[in-house]
Amino acid sequence: MFPRLELLLPLIFCLHSHLVALAWDPDPVQDFCIPNAKGGSNNARAQCKNSTEVTPDDFVFSGVKAPGNFSETGLSAKSVNPATFPGLNTLGMSFVRADLQVGGINAPHFHPRATEIAFVVQGKVYSGFVDSTNRVFAKVIEQGEVMVFPRGLVHFQMNVGESTATVFASFNSQNPGVQKIPSTIFGSGINDELLEKAFGLTLEQIGKMRRRFFPGRKG
Numbered sequence: 001m002f003p004r005l006e007l008l009l010p011l012i013f014c015l016h017s018h019l020v021a022l023a024w025d026p027d028p029v030q031d032f033c034i035p036n037a038k039g040g041s042n043n044a045r046a047q048c049k050n051s052t053e054v055t056p057d058d059f060v061f062s063g064v065k066a067p068g069n070f071s072e073t074g075l076s077a078k079s080v081n082p083a084t085f086p087g088l089n090t091l092g093m094s095f096v097r098a099d100l101q102v103g104g105i106n107a108p109h110f111h112p113r114a115t116e117i118a119f120v121v122q123g124k125v126y127s128g129f130v131d132s133t134n135r136v137f138a139k140v141i142e143q144g145e146v147m148v149f150p151r152g153l154v155h156f157q158m159n160v161g162e163s164t165a166t167v168f169a170s171f172n173s174q175n176p177g178v179q180k181i182p183s184t185i186f187g188s189g190i191n192d193e194l195l196e197k198a199f200g201l202t203l204e205q206i207g208k209m210r211r212r213f214f215p216g217r218k219g
């Protein structure tokens with residue numbers, strides 16, 4: 001005899017809510033947890049520094065005062081996450097400073113684990129995202145304005161002003177993850193024939209894209 005579906009439903013519902021709950025960063029169980037660089041001394045489970053050793057400097061990060069190096073597309077992005085700023089650990093959020101040269105772009109990409117809210121510190125930035133019906137929501141936003149990019153949706157930015165643009169953004173995950181569409185598709189080693197069929201490109205065109213997004217591999 002198979003169990004009756006009505007009896008299984010509450011179980012299925014519970015499993016489902018459990019999975020949904022896991023889609024967000026877990027709630028911290030202490031005020032803060034600065035990772036223990038020493039690896040926990042005599043207690044292997046002591047992953048956080050003893051709070052008596054924590055100082056105000058553990059909660060301050062000075063690495064976003066200036067832009068970093070600009071990429072080929074005119075973007076400099078400095079990520080502020082627990083790897084660069086351990087004070088963020090377990091707090092469920094992270095940050096990025098992005099600078100765009102005139103005409104520079106932040107190529108279409110998405111963050112699988114976070115919604116992003118971006119504030120334009122200076123400049124004029126064409127910003128937008130695409131929803132799951134392929135509708136584009138895009139607009140030029142200026143100094144002092146914010147735009148939100150819903151979790152998991154492809155979004156992009158381009159500096160359409162006459163000077164460098166600076167954007168500060170925060171994420172509701174300490175590890176939002178990023179997948180850049182061009183390199184995810186052409187820089188990851190997906191089978192050529194599949195890409196040919198998917199995009200209607202010739203092998204030569206695919207080779208060109210590969211050389212651009214996957215320089216380590218002969219196209």
Ligand SMILES: *[C@@H]1O[C@H](CO)[C@@H](O)[C@H](O)[C@H]1NC(C)=O
Nearest residue numbers: 043046048049050051052053
């Ligand atoms: C933290 O350090 C203080 C002072 O050295 C000590 O008394 C306390 O037991 C430590 N706490 C833990 C959880 O190790």
Ligand SMILES: *[C@@H]1O[C@H](CO)[C@@H](O)[C@H](O)[C@H]1NC(C)=O
Nearest residue numbers: 066067068069070076077078
């Ligand atoms: C920028 O590039 C220089 C020279 O290649 C390098 O020394 C420096 O570490 C880079 N800065 C950042 C923030 O990546």
